[in-house]
Amino acid sequence: MDRTLLIYTNFGFQLNKLVDAEEKISVEITLAKLRERSILEYLKQTFDSKINLNIFSQAEYHEVEETFNTYWFNIDENKKFGINKNGLCLLISYCLQKIQESV
Numbered sequence: 301m302d303r304t305l306l307i308y309t310n311f312g313f314q315l316n317k318l319v320d321a322e323e324k325i326s327v328e329i330t331l332a333k334l335r336e337r338s339i340l341e342y343l344k345q346t347f348d349s350k351i352n353l354n355i356f357s358q359a360e361y362h363e364v365e366e367t368f369n370t371y372w373f374n375i376d377e378n379k380k381f382g383i384n385k386n387g388l389c390l391l392i393s394y395c396l397q398k399i400q401e402s403v
Contacts, residue, residue, distance in 0.1 A: 303360075304402045310355045311364065312395035318347060319388050327377065330387025334372035337365045339391070368394050 325346065333339040340361060344353050356364065371394050378384045381393040 302402060305399060307356065307360055307364070308395040308398045308402070312392050312399075314351050314353075314355070315388050315392045315395065318350060319386065319392070321350065323347065323350065323388060324385075325387040327384055327387045327390060330390055331372060331377075334368050337369050339368060340365060367398055371397060 325342075329342075330339065333342045340353055340356075343351055353361070368391070375381075375397070377390050377393070381390065383390045383393055
């Protein structure tokens with residue numbers, strides 16, 4: 301399996317687990333962290349033991365931040381994905397977008 305597919309699929313599962321546990325972050329905070337390229341660190345600090353980001357190598361960690369920053373800059377989250385309440389759902393949508401681009 302392509303490593304990109306594996307990374308974004310596993311990350312999507314981690315995010316989905318948080319949504320299932322009724323966790324939430326605002327879209328506004330999510331967008332701010334995406335702009336700063338610090339969304340993964342924010343998730344690690346906010347959800348600590350509830351999310352495993354050890355699935356990423358250092359290079360992959362950086363690649364995810366850059367990819368998501370590009371999506372933040374180029375995609376209207378409400379228009380394209382219909383997301384305006386839960387930033388975790390936006391991040392899941394970004395994972396799906398990257399998977400779709402990779403196949």
